[in-house]
Amino acid sequence: MRCRLACLVLWAVIGAGCAQDTARLAEGLRRTDAAPRIALMPMDILLSRVSAGGFSQPVADWMASADYNLTQALRQAAVERGLVLRSVDPAPAAAPGLRQAQLLQDAVQDAILLHHFGDARDRLPSKFGSLRWSLGPTARQLRDAVSADYALFVRLRDSYSSAGRRVLAVVSMVLVGMPLSGGQQVGIATLVDLRTGQVVWARALDRSTGDLRDPGPALETARLLLKDLPQ
Amino acid sequence: MRRVLVLALGLAVGLTACARFQPVQRDRVAVGGGLSVMGSAVWNRFPVGVLGADAAWTQDGLPLDRVLFYVAHGDGTPLFEHGRDRRSLEYRANMTATEIADLWASELALAGNGDVRTGAPQPVRFAGLPGFRFDYSYANPSGLVFDGFVVGAATAKGLYLIAFAGTRAHHFLAYRSAAEHLIGSAEIAVE
Amino acid sequence: MRWISLTASAMTLLLALGGCSAGLPELVPRARPDIRSDEAGLWLVAAKSEAALQQAPTAISDPGLNRYVRGIACKVAGPYCPDIRVYLVREPGLDARMLPNGALQIGSGLLLRLRDEAQLAAVIGHELGHYVERHSFDKAWRQRVGSDIRAWLGVLAQGLAGGGGDAADALMPVRDGAFSSSQEIAADSIGLRQMTAAGYAPAAVVDFWHASVAELGERQSSIALRLLARHPAPGSRLDRLRTAVAAVAEPHAVRGYVRYQAALAPFRAAFLADEVRLRLPTETLRLFERLRRQQGLDATLAFYWGEVYRLRGWKDDRQLALKFYGEASRLPNAPVALDRSIGLVRRSESDWLAARAAFRRYLAAAPDAADAAMIRAYLAEMPEA
Numbered sequence: 143m144r145c146r147l148a149c150l151v152l153w154a155v156i157g158a159g160c161a162q163d164t165a166r167l168a169e170g171l172r173r174t175d176a177a178p179r180i181a182l183m184p185m186d187i188l189l190s191r192v193s194a195g196g197f198s199q200p201v202a203d204w205m206a207s208a209d210y211n212l213t214q215a216l217r218q219a220a221v222e223r224g225l226v227l228r229s230v231d232p233a234p235a236a237a238p239g240l241r242q243a244q245l246l247q248d249a250v251q252d253a254i255l256l257h258h259f260g261d262a263r264d265r266l267p268s269k270f271g272s273l274r275w276s277l278g279p280t281a282r283q284l285r286d287a288v289s290a291d292y293a294l295f296v297r298l299r300d301s302y303s304s305a306g307r308r309v310l311a312v313v314s315m316v317l318v319g320m321p322l323s324g325g326q327q328v329g330i331a332t333l334v335d336l337r338t339g340q341v342v343w344a345r346a347l348d349r350s351t352g353d354l355r356d357p358g359p360a361l362e363t364a365r366l367l368l369k370d371l372p373q
Numbered sequence: 374m375r376r377v378l379v380l381a382l383g384l385a386v387g388l389t390a391c392a393r394f395q396p397v398q399r400d401r402v403a404v405g406g407g408l409s410v411m412g413s414a415v416w417n418r419f420p421v422g423v424l425g426a427d428a429a430w431t432q433d434g435l436p437l438d439r440v441l442f443y444v445a446h447g448d449g450t451p452l453f454e455h456g457r458d459r460r461s462l463e464y465r466a467n468m469t470a471t472e473i474a475d476l477w478a479s480e481l482a483l484a485g486n487g488d489v490r491t492g493a494p495q496p497v498r499f500a501g502l503p504g505f506r507f508d509y510s511y512a513n514p515s516g517l518v519f520d521g522f523v524v525g526a527a528t529a530k531g532l533y534l535i536a537f538a539g540t541r542a543h544h545f546l547a548y549r550s551a552a553e554h555l556i557g558s559a560e561i562a563v564e
Numbered sequence: 565m566r567w568i569s570l571t572a573s574a575m576t577l578l579l580a581l582g583g584c585s586a587g588l589p590e591l592v593p594r595a596r597p598d599i600r601s602d603e604a605g606l607w608l609v610a611a612k613s614e615a616a617l618q619q620a621p622t623a624i625s626d627p628g629l630n631r632y633v634r635g636i637a638c639k640v641a642g643p644y645c646p647d648i649r650v651y652l653v654r655e656p657g658l659d660a661r662m663l664p665n666g667a668l669q670i671g672s673g674l675l676l677r678l679r680d681e682a683q684l685a686a687v688i689g690h691e692l693g694h695y696v697e698r699h700s701f702d703k704a705w706r707q708r709v710g711s712d713i714r715a716w717l718g719v720l721a722q723g724l725a726g727g728g729g730d731a732a733d734a735l736m737p738v739r740d741g742a743f744s745s746s747q748e749i750a751a752d753s754i755g756l757r758q759m760t761a762a763g764y765a766p767a768a769v770v771d772f773w774h775a776s777v778a779e780l781g782e783r784q785s786s787i788a789l790r791l792l793a794r795h796p797a798p799g800s801r802l803d804r805l806r807t808a809v810a811a812v813a814e815p816h817a818v819r820g821y822v823r824y825q826a827a828l829a830p831f832r833a834a835f836l837a838d839e840v841r842l843r844l845p846t847e848t849l850r851l852f853e854r855l856r857r858q859q860g861l862d863a864t865l866a867f868y869w870g871e872v873y874r875l876r877g878w879k880d881d882r883q884l885a886l887k888f889y890g891e892a893s894r895l896p897n898a899p900v901a902l903d904r905s906i907g908l909v910r911r912s913e914s915d916w917l918a919a920r921a922a923f924r925r926y927l928a929a930a931p932d933a934a935d936a937a938m939i940r941a942y943l944a945e946m947p948e949a
Contacts, residue, residue: 190605195711199704202597202604241619245517246542253434266417267396268432275433278543310715317723339543461843461876467912470938471904475841475875482841487622487654489841493934496941503945505938512621 180225180333181290182216184232185209186248186297189354192325194306208300208354215357215364216296222365223373230288240287243280247295250275250341251330259330259346273344281339293336296367298329298347300354327352331367345370394419397430401560404428406444408500408533411558415551416440424484425454426536430555436513438539438548440555445531453480464532470494470505470525473532477509477523486511488518500533500561502526510541520545524556533561588698593643603664603701610665610700617651617669624652624672624831632827633670636681639762640688648692656838658776662691664700675828676835677776677851679858681820682759682768689758690769693751699743706744745800752801756808765817766809773802775858779850825859833899836868845876866892867899874909882909900930904939916946 189204213229220227236244254275257266265271277284284293302325303311311322327350333343345367353359394417402412405427416430423429426441446452448466451459462479465472474491481489492508499506504526512518521538537552539545597603617623624630630652638645647666655671662668668691678684694700743751752769760766839848852869859865870888873881889906892898907922923939930936 188609193708193712195708195713195715197708197711199602199708200605200609201602202608203599205605205608206599236615238619241516242518242540242542245515246540248515249436249517249540250433253437257434263393265392266394266431266434267392268415268417276543276547278547280542306712310719313723314719318719459843460878461845465877465912469908469911469942471908471935479841479843482838483843487620494938495935496938503941516616516620516622518621 177226178292179290180220180227180292180294181230181288182213182227183230183284183288183293183295184235185212187212187300187354188298189300189302191304192301192307193304194310196307198301204355208298208360211357211360212296212298212354212364215361216294216368218361219364219368220371223368223371225371225373227294228290230290234287235284237287240280240283243277243283246280247277247332247334248297250277251295251297251332251344254332254341254344255330255346258344273341275341276339277334277341278339281334281336284334285336288336291336292342293334294331295334296329296331298327298354298363300327300329300352301325302353302355324350326350327354327363329367333371343371393421394431401558404442404444406533407530407562408442408444409560409562410535410555413551413554416555424480425452432548432551433544438544439537440552441534441536441538443525443532443534443536445528445533447531452476453484466527466531468527468532470496470507473505473525473534474507474509474523477507477536481509481511485514487514487516488512497524499524499526499556500559502528502561509538518542522552526561528561530561533559535559588702590696591647591698594646602705603698606701606704607665610663610667613663614649614651614665614667617653617667620653622654624654626831629827629831633675633684636684637668637688640685640758640764641692642758642761644692644696648688648695650688654834654838656835656842658779660687660691662694662700664695664698666695668692668695672831672835672838676832676839677779677854678824679771679775679821680768681824682764682818683772684824685759685762685764686755686766686769686772689755689762690751691755692758693754694743694747696754697747697750699747699751702747703743748801749804752805753808756805756812760812760814760817763818765814765819766812767814767817768819770802770806770809773805775854777802779847779854781847781850833864833868836864840868840871840875843875845872848872861891861895863892863895863898866895867902867905870905874905877912882913885909900926900933903929904935907939907942911942911946916948920946 187205187208188200189208190198190200191204192198217227217229234240254273256264257269258273281293285291307322307324311324314320314322327347329347331345331347332341334340335342347363347367352363354363397412397414397416397418399413400411401409403409415432417432419429419431419435421429423435423439424441425443427444428442429435430440430442432438443452446464449463451462452464453462462476462483464476468476471494474494478489478491489511490509494505494507497504497506504524506522506524508520508522510518510520518541519538520541521536523534523536525532525534527533535552535556537549537556539548597607630650633652634650637648637650641648644666649667651667651669652675653669653671656673657671658674658677659671660669660674668688670687674687675684678687756766756769759769839851842848849869849872852865852872855865861869866888870885870892873885873888886906886909889902889909892902903922903926907919907926910916910919910922913919920943923943927933927936927939933939
């Protein structure tokens with residue numbers, strides 16, 4: 143019982159910290175190359191509209207513009223950090239032989255979100271707080287497919303309140319005194335050394351601001367995502 | 374200031390007290406039911422079992438790699454905990470390795486995995502007892518493929534199993550020798 | 565307080581099910597939703613599921629079987645042929661599902677249960693109906709409107725009556741549900757139209773549902789629930805279908821029994837094994853009754869029938885298992901594993917003599933079997949007398 147209480151306090155403190163900070167730096171990337179070839183892998187982006195009742199609907203044209211905006215924004219944000227991001231043709235990256243590599247990369251990102259960025263209780267003691275995950279030999283497959291030394295994987299979920307939900311939020315606040323959650327921007331970016339398979343850098347995003355539908359705010363998201371990317 | 378210090382201390386205590394994953398010492402570790410193995414700091418212990426196991430260990434996270442321990446599993450109990458009354462999923466003390474491998478495959482399929490395959494069981498010694506070993510593979514609900522093996526023995530105290538699995542793309546090959554090491558060091562205490 | 569929530573539920577139901585029915589126009593062949601529409605979002609998510617389906621480890625990749633089913637799907641879909649993409653998946657139980665974008669997933673358990681080509685045509689036609697009538701979109705729209713109304717009424721009810729404890733419940737989105745009965749009936753009628761136009765006997769659809777209702781029975785198993793969750797009220801639809809079928813003349817209607825069973829034959833044993841693996845003995849025994857009525861008893865079906873009894877292991881099950889193994893051994897093409905199973909049953913009965921004999925027969929027939937060493941270990945462990 144006492145444990146539960148302590149955890150609750152801890153969770154609240156860390157949770158609050160998370161909301162403010164939105165992301166934490168993982169581990170430094172030692173840059174040995176003069177000009178590392180970094181491939182921006184086809185991104186996994188989902189934009190949705192949240193109805194008054196909390197029903198989430200994916201919106202296709204938002205996703206199309208978000209994909210374009212964020213690709214441009216990430217490239218610009220990388221340039222600002224003295225790096226060149228190369229977009230990758232989705233077709234070879236989605237080849238049947240790379241399916242398991244892709245699924246592994248998704249699962250590793252999930253593990254990093256849970257065990258590295260998530261609830262403090264889910265930390266793995268054997269990692270000693272450092273980012274030690276790998277894609278193993280699949281990295282070499284990816285390297286051959288995209289001809290790069292590093293691969294940047296980005297997964298983002300962006301949701302926006304519909305007009306109805308915004309009105310309901312006000313009514314709910316006035317009548318019941320209960321706030322309604324609005325749009326969320328959650329995601330993760332990981333940089334993988336394709337020669338070793340090691341995940342060398344990762345950053346998580348979890349906040350209630352941001353907008354990928356417009357180039358300006360998308361650049362803000364991109365800068366925030368790549369903030370700690372070693373130069 | 375002192376209050377902050379107390380709070381920080383409380384948080385640190387809370388952190389260790391509530392952590393779901395415990396470190397594994399480089400020493401003999403009692404898993405339960407009289408089973409012990411030689412631990413290594415590469416592993417993390419998840420105290421609440423997964424898939425009804427009595428203990429679960431992992432290196433990179435349970436969805437990527439895991440060693441499941443089943444100890445002193447008695448006659449008439451289901452191998453995995455499904456929270457449902459299914460006589461056909463119960464372990465029977467007179468089961469052969471062939472039947473245990475079939476049960477294992479059923480449990481994996483019922484857990485929502487696809488393309489479940491089990492290899493032919495082979496007679497091996499496990500913790501100094503006559504036991505068995507079989508390979509298995511499956512694809513999880515999102516399609517990620519896992520390879521693994523199960524080593525076990527039926528004793529008077531019940532069934533003992535150690536099951537390893539890791540992603541075929543990386544973790545199985547990367548951590549199989551560490552898993553073999555656990556299995557090779559297994560001892561079952563006879564009371 | 566109570567009347568408010570009652571009124572709320574009633575209004576939600578009325579609005580969601582009745583007056584607000586979208587009444588969407590049918591999709592025309594080769595239709596694509598406007599990218600700005602809500603429907604396009606559904607299609608995009610479906611396209612991602614489809615990409616996963618294409619490379620799923622459970623996908624049945626056999627080119628012959630795929631070509632065969634696709635051929636029938638194309639015939640049934642008529643002008644919609646280019647819009648429908650068929651994916652065969654190893655999945656026991658009775659299930660087929662149409663994604664909003666025309667990707668049609670057909671489970672191996674369904675293929676196992678179908679008697680003939682006409683039944684397959686009926687299922688494909690029915691699923692095509694869901695696509696053409698845009699039922700996924702319609703369903704999503706209803707769910708959204710339903711949850712909005714619930715949320716509004718919830719907040720208003722809480723605000724006016726005081727207290728806010730249950731407001732969170734009201735604000736939770738409704739869970740993903742089934743197609744409605746009226747959607748199923750609409751899909752049935754399109755299915756019937758399409759299969760008849762393709763030259764198949766419409767009576768097949770009645771046979772299929774009749775056999776399926778009998779198989780699923782009273783007991784609501786997880787398998788039955790999965791089907792019923794997607795296809796509610798099969799019983800009441802059956803009567804409607806009977807009437808509709810009776811009205812359709814069938815001069816040269818095709819059933820395609822021999823062709824269908826021949827196409828499925830190489831996969832039947834594996835599909836049967838998948839069903840047995842789920843260890844739902846009551847349901848699987850009803851399935852096997854269905855298959856025996858449809859196709860008769862062959863060595864493969866008899867063997868797996870015995871397996872169901874062996875794995876259940878109730879009082880008389882061992883005797884029943886041995887009876888079916890006996891039948892299998894008298895039929896042509898009995899599987900090699902038969903003697904191993906007999907050995908396992910005999911061993912569990914402590915009938916060492918018979919167990920020994922059966923295991924030895926197994927080893928003699930398959931001396932290089934992967935589990936030969938294990939079987940020899942069983943032989944060595946058994947007491948002498």
